[in-house]
Amino acid sequence: MLGSNQETREIILFGYGKLGHRVYEMLSANFSNIIVADSREEAIERAKEDGVVTSFHIDMTDDTALEELGLNGKILFCSMDDMSLNIFLVLSLKSISTDSTIISVSTSAENTRKLKFIGADKVIDLYESSANRIVDIITRPAVTRVLDEIIYVDNGISIEEIEIPPNSFLESKYVYEIDFREYGLILIGITDKELGEDFIFVSRGINHKFDAGDILVLLGESTALEKFYTMLTERK
């Protein structure tokens, strides 16, 4: 995310089995500060072989051991292969830490419901997302290709969210006053702080007023996005 320091937050990845290993690969492509924790010796060994810098061998059911990792303010990613352990871990983490973001993978609608119930911030259902993708490929091939280009393919096109800094040229302007095309960008939607945390799609047609702290979600080339962000911070 441009305009925030979120990427620098530390990520603790719990579980380095079949699932955790793949999650690490995807995460490490984008983030550098990743710590791996697992209760199995061989998993830790494998992590070291894969080039994980910091890894801990801890008992996941031991709360004090978890506390010693220092959880607050971090992103906790639970990807244990055993789902019941995963749910238990999320519960432990939730009870120990108050201001961390807990993300968990899930393998069924039932587990997803349980994980959400005990307070995971984000639950990613492995099979649900796979099924969605399969159906999208069949029913909306063009859409899938476009989204693929944005998410998967490294071609410079991405979706970015930009928090409007104070005193920017956008302040007190309305959505329709700004032609994002001029900057080579497409505005997908915004989170208007005046109206709460909800994300509002621009296609809904409401003419929002921009304020500092609002988050814009923009689609475009990375260079255009960066240029736009620099402009926001510099100009008034």
Place this chain on the structure above:
Amino acid sequence: MKRLLIKYLVAFSYFLESAPRYQRIKRFFNDLLNNDDYPYKKYFDLFMVAIILSSVTILVIDVREHVAAWLDYYDLYIVTSIFIVEYLLRLWVHDDMHKVIIAEYEESEFFEKPFKLSKVFKEIAAQKWAYIISVPALIDLVAILPSYREIRVLRVFVLFRAFKMLRYSKSLLQFFDILRSKRVELYTLVTLLAFFTLIASVMIYVFEGNGINPHIEGLFDAVYWALVTITTVGYGDIAPVTTEGRAVSMLIILTGIGAISFLTSIIVSAFSEKLPEIKETRVMNQIMKKRNLNLVCGYGKIGQLVSKKLQEAGENFLVIELDPAKVEKAELDGFNVLRADATKSATLLKLKLCDNVKSVICVTHDDIINVFITINARSLCKDVEIISRCSDKSVAKKLKLAGANHLIMPEEIAGLLGAVYIGQPVAFEALQAILTQKRTARIDEVEIKLGSFLDGATVGDFDFSSNRLVLLAVLKRLESSDRKSHYIIFNPAEETILKAGDILVVMGYSVSIADFKGRLEQSVRFKSRNA
């Protein structure tokens, strides 16, 4: 003289063998009469059923009342003629006479021995005779008989016209197939029953046929009584009067109950054995009518979710699964399911992979099976879309080599989604909402049809934003390439020219997208009317 005859016969046979028109005509009639996949057979069948029903109705009415003369003529000449023509056609298409002649001629040439006319005739006769004495052919023949009204008893054969309907109904035919599968048991039972009936009737005749029982006047009465008793029907119009007669009665009543329960069990077991087959036929019949079929191979976790979502999206699909427990689950969930092995080419060929199938989705829990299904499908058809699941990276390469168009790796998707969420939580929620279509905003694709108002226009000609739409990208078809390949222009400039076949990817709320699609649709109709 005989040499000349043979010469002409052989020449004529070769002529038929090489005459495309003759072959075409014969194939047409064979398709019409025997090929269930032939689309026009359905109409022929309906026509024949209508003819039969009309004929049976006329004959039934005729029993007590007098029908109009023209109806009688219709029945006598038209229906009978149609039946005769049908009978002869079936006899004709049953096999090829000229092939027998050619085979014999070539054999005689090869071994340098004389061509034997008698052998050829014998073989042809044997082939035709085999058809004539087959049950359906006999029914056909007997069904022609009721036209000889002069012989009253032949009217009974009106029934055979009803039997003839069997030919035109698959499910009725299936019933006889099922019984045929148990013919050994049924034959045993019938023999047994005949034996007991014979014994019982002879015994009752010996005991009571000498005038003691006024109802038994001959052996026929005795047989009638025995059969009525042994089948547990027991009208009671003939009852034994002597102690010996009653003892015989008691014995054959017990035997009869045994025989009837035996019969019931045979039929029930035959049906339960054939049930999967009947279901399969039904599923196949339903599914083969549909085009653009998606095959969901494997009904595990992903298979189940995919099936559900495909149904919601209104796509045609068929689940293919080997595990009986999963097959049952799919049936309970209300999906079309075929119990078959998708790694076998016979399965995919049966489903007409190249003609009917849009995509093959390999989502079994086993990577290796997914690879096999992919290889199987790709080797049979080079155009079909193959989506395959795998969890191992090394398998992913193999799947690509095997010809999968898309790979689905659940763990990778999870990692990726996690990464996107950590980096950009708001954008992630937005994408998630778009992808799952849970909220009303969604991304959709709109193809520009030939002659619609955007065909030949530029992007700037349509004000997307005032129509509450966001144009994300245009997929332009590659020149001189197949339908499927496009290149993407993100955020297209105002002056980008749009052409028929281009696909617009727009974001908006369902209503806006529907409205936009509707407008495009309408403009096509308007133009074509004025053209």
